[in-house]
Amino acid sequence: MEYNENETKADLLKKIKRLEKEVDNLSSEVALHERNRFRDRYTTRILDALPDMLTILDHDANIVELVSSPNTSHIEGATIENIVHRNVKDILPPKSYESIRIIMDKVIQTGISSIAQHELVINSVVYHFENHISKLDDEYLLCICRDISHQWEIERAKEEQQRALTLAQIKAEEADKLKSAFLANMSHEVRTPLNAIVGFSKIIVNGDSTERGQYADIIEKNSHILLNLFNDILDLSALEASSLELSSRKIRLLDICCQLYQLYRDKTQGEVELIFDGGDADTYILGDLERLTQVINNLLNNAIKFTIQGEIHYGFHQKGNIVEFYVKDSGIGIPSEKAATIFQRFRKINDFVQGTGLGLTLCRMLIEKMGGRIWLRSKEKEGTTFYFTLPCLQS
Template sequence: MAVETSRTGAPGAGEPEAGAPEQAHRSEGELEERVAERTAALEAALRVRDEFLSVASHELRAPLTSLRLYVDGLVRSAQVGALTPDDVPRRLGRVQDQCRRLDRLIATLLDVSQLSTQRPVLDLEEVDLGALVRGTVERMEEDVRRAGCDLYVRAPPGVVGAWDRTRVEQVFTNLLTNALRHAAGTPIEVVLTTEGSFALLWVRDGGPGIREEDQARLFQRFTRLDSRRPGFGLGLWISRQLVELHGGRVSVESTPGKGACFSVRLPLPAPPAGSP
């Protein structure tokens, strides 16, 4: 009697599964695609690095060159007896300005290194944000005058939270400096208020504005919308990192030709239990 048998299960040796060549070809294609994507990303990162090193070299060299020229001039004037007592404060003031500029540049590089490799520890304390804003504006009066801007400030006292004073001041300084640099000669408005459980600080300028396609990359590292202007393109990236460390958010609204408004939201402490 003939007995029929059926065979189930995986095919034996030498019997390839149906569709195996197609699957292998598909896997090779996906692998090649991933390699191409990684290669393109690495090439883009290298271009950004090289551009940053070029910009950093230029930005660091500029104040050093100015310092050398100022000091050389002072030495020559002193040697020939042409340095009067009235000249000393003015000329040393120029040296001091370049030293401060160099210090800011180095501090920026250190911030980038720290924020890129580790999570900085915030030194939280009770901070009156209105007092901090008014104090920073007072310290920057000379920068405002040089930019030819009319500055309007509404920063009432009483907006108090647990923040890192130095870091929050750094963020506001970055935003105000950015406005003075890119919107020189236009009115600038600084307003502090509260919005729900957040303190809201915004800086509005009357500059040329920012295209919508550029706004998304403003807060990325090394972004410089105008390569002719000085700077590393790091101030807004650093500001975003510091605000987010506080649990806040920074954003921009802008229309070309109608200026830009940068907003910072920082969390306020929860009200005491039982308060209305």
């Protein structure tokens, strides 16, 4: 350090400040050099350690550089040589590319980083990836691609669990409504015939002997109603528990239809006529005679109950390897909003007409158990036609 005895104190202070600045600059250069040495030594290792695939893209989606290790590549069989200079469009499926292209254009226009997702099939397994796209300058973009397959599966599992939970809640609420409907319906359906039985039983005991036969008929009729009600409930419970066993025998449909005609021809209302349209005498099915008769009985009973004028037709015809049976009435018809749910439990056409709302539910479940299906066509005030099919017994 040079010293001049003629220098003033102010000059010496200036020299000291200049020297301090030089020392600071020298320290900064040393620190910068050390930082550069650290980056030169560890940047590549750091990038290689990252699990994400880092690529530089130009604005046309061409891959300019793979910044990260080739081991992070999500492209099957990829190396730096065959990744660089390829276009993303040539690597991804069209749908995935379009999704990423939209995000790229958004980032280019706004300069704001954004995220896109895509799928890729690797070794026949579908993987899900998340792409964080950022703008580097007016020429290049940085895309950080991360495998989120595990997180994606967790999210889908959560969604599935939520759907199952929601469905279970809906079913529980529906079950609660059905239980309430069942109790309300049964209290009425059981009380009505039971009151008749109890009331007329007392009259028979204390009343005129000339009227006892008439009262006995009323008691018998209501006893049958009550018995049928309990039988329907037991059958429905057995079907829902899959514990109802069906017998299997060769059944000639013409025989059943003729027997039912004799049973129901005098039970129609007013001038309503029951007409059996017939069917092929050689049509047979393999099924449960009692349950098939139960289904047709239910359909004919409903037709008679809701038809006060006109005609009721029923019959069957063979279509290939199935037989189609129908019951057609000219009754009140079924509103479209009720037709959609008429085969569900406790659904009734008319809440003021006696019935549990279980008959058509039992018909559906029995027909389906026998390998067929059942449906209807109806128009209000013009009548309803119920159809069901069953497999034919090939001769």
